[in-house]
Amino acid sequence: MKELTVNATVDNISQVTTFVDEQLEELGCPIKAQMQIDIAIDELFGNIAHYAYNPDVGPATVRVEVLKDPLAVVITFIDNGVQYDPLAKADPDITLSADEREIGGLGIYMVKKSMDEISYEYKDGQNILRIKKHI
Numbered sequence: 401m402k403e404l405t406v407n408a409t410v411d412n413i414s415q416v417t418t419f420v421d422e423q424l425e426e427l428g429c430p431i432k433a434q435m436q437i438d439i440a441i442d443e444l445f446g447n448i449a450h451y452a453y454n455p456d457v458g459p460a461t462v463r464v465e466v467l468k469d470p471l472a473v474v475i476t477f478i479d480n481g482v483q484y485d486p487l488a489k490a491d492p493d494i495t496l497s498a499d500e501r502e503i504g505g506l507g508i509y510m511v512k513k514s515m516d517e518i519s520y521e522y523k524d525g526q527n528i529l530r531i532k533k534h535i
């Protein structure tokens with residue numbers, strides 16, 4: 401398991417993505433799965449950066465764990481910001497046009513659809529969001 405702790409800012413999304421991609425490349429992760437994970441990082445870490453500590457800035461930890469049999473990666477996002485479960489909101493109605501849909505929720509919906517598992521818990525004053533992708 402490897403982890404990185406940085407300030408939860410939009411500017412650090414690329415650092416987090418690079419950190420995770422290095423682990424994925426060591427595993428020989430297919431490019432499609434890596435791109436899906438990169439999009440998930442952009443969405444999830446971006447949400448932490450925008451909302452967890454607003455208007456202040458605080459730390460966020462990204463942990464990468466490799467599971468064997470079957471080969472998978474679990475990426476955990478941890479912050480001490482405002483408690484928020486992004487999975488609690490209903491999925492957007494994608495049958496509606498963009499003009500008819502409510503604003504928000506599409507990014508989390510995309511993450512849900514592209515990952516094999518996603519979970520959230522609030523424990524010891526921390527938001528803990530995990531995504532799992534089979535490789």
